[in-house]
Amino acid sequence: DTGVSQDPRHKITKRGQNVTFRCDPISEHNRLYWYRQTLGQGPEFLTYFQNEAQLEKSRLLSDRFSAERPKGSFSTLEIQRTEQGDSAMYLCASSLVRGSSGANVLTFGAGSRLTVL
C-alpha cells in the first residue's frame, strides 16, 4: 500500500459547477478524515468516518458540502454550486483507531487543489 491517494490533484471549475473529490485511504485504516486548507493556514477539520459511518458532519462548511464513504473504503467529497470562496486544498487523511485511547496518527494524502473561477 502506497499511502493515501487523492484524485484529482488539481481541479479548475467555474462558479456554480459541482465538483467531486475522491480519497483512497490506507486499506487497513478504519478512520477517514476530510480537511480543508486555505493559503497560509493550517488544515481545518470538516468531517470524518469510522468505516462507512459518518460520525460528524457539523463542521462541513455549508449544506453544499457532502461526503460519503459507501463501502467503508474510498470516500468522496462533493461541493455543489461552487463559489469562489471554496477555492482551497482539500486534504484527506486516514488512521487506524483501536479502542478509546492512544494516539490517532493521521496519514495525509497530497490533497486536491480546487480553483473556482
Next chain:
Amino acid sequence: AQKVTQAQTEISVVEKEDVTLDCVYETRDTTYYLFWYKQPPSGELVFLIRRNSFDEQNEISGRYSWNFQKSTSSFNFTITASQVVDSAVYFCALSEVDTGRRALTFGSGTRLQVQP
C-alpha cells in the same frame, strides 16, 4: 475549545544554523496528544512526532528535538544544524482523546526557509 498557536509565521535561517519553532496550545482535556507535521512544497503533510499529555520527556531524533512543557502549554520543535531540505511549512497540532472524534486541531503553521 481547543486552540493551537504558532506565532512565528515565517523564519529564515542560513544552513547549519539551529532554529526553534514555537507552539502553544489550549485545551480543557486532561488527556491529549500533541503532534508536529511537515508540509514540503509538494503539499503532503508528513508526520514527525506525537507526544501524550502525560509524557513530558523531551525527545531527540537525529537533528530534531522536541521540548514539551505542560506548565507553559508549549511543545517547541528545534532543528539543529539546519539544511536546505528542511525548508517547509511546519504545523503543530493537538488531538483530544476525551471525545470520540480525535481529529487534529492545527496551528496556522510556520514557514521555514533555509538558505544555502
